[in-house]
Amino acid sequence: GNSVTQMEGPVTLSEEAFLTINCTYTATGYPSLFWYVQYPGEGLQLLLKATKADDKGSNKGFEATYRKETTSFHLEKGSVQVSDSAVYFCALTPFGNEKLTFGTGTRLTIIP
């Protein structure tokens, strides 16, 4: 079956540090890959996505590249801000299907 594995948190960084949150997946065929973010007290929001190999999703300074050879979709940001503190979820949908499979989430805390 499909599965998503992401690095366990919590992750604590200083402001302006470089961020990487690892995500790897197992799926048949060609899934679409997503990063969702959940800010305190709010619902999950789509942060970025990629639908085919070598695609790069980007939004709000965050980037992730769909690497089929390593089945990975690592989230990166060059300089994090306090406002980036949230829980980040990596997820996938199988090709032709809208059902999301989520990773366990990584709590990120940025300290000034």
Added chain:
Amino acid sequence: GAVVSQHPSWVICKSGTSVKIECRSLDFQATTMFWYRQFPKQSLMLMATSNEGSKATYEQGVEKDKFLINHASLTLSTLTVTSAHPEDSSFYICSAWRLAGAGSTDTQYFGPGTRLTVL
């Protein structure tokens, strides 16, 4: 962006009672909504797919008689936890599937979640 609300945001009930959770898409119509369950420090687990005007589709291992889903309109889906027990305590999250319009892509929008505690 699109907004999905859930009500209540938290609920505490006695064992054996039933609890209804509402999920509403506030500014778009959703023929498909999803219900998830999240345990502490664990992933969101898809429970069922709610389809407007038809029966919900449940994931393997989810008791359909325990978790009743009704999608009576294009903006409202409800999840009723019947005869709740302490092991049903969890964080329940819904999402609504918004079909793409011109120049956009299909996207799932999530509600803020409902925390259920069964005593």
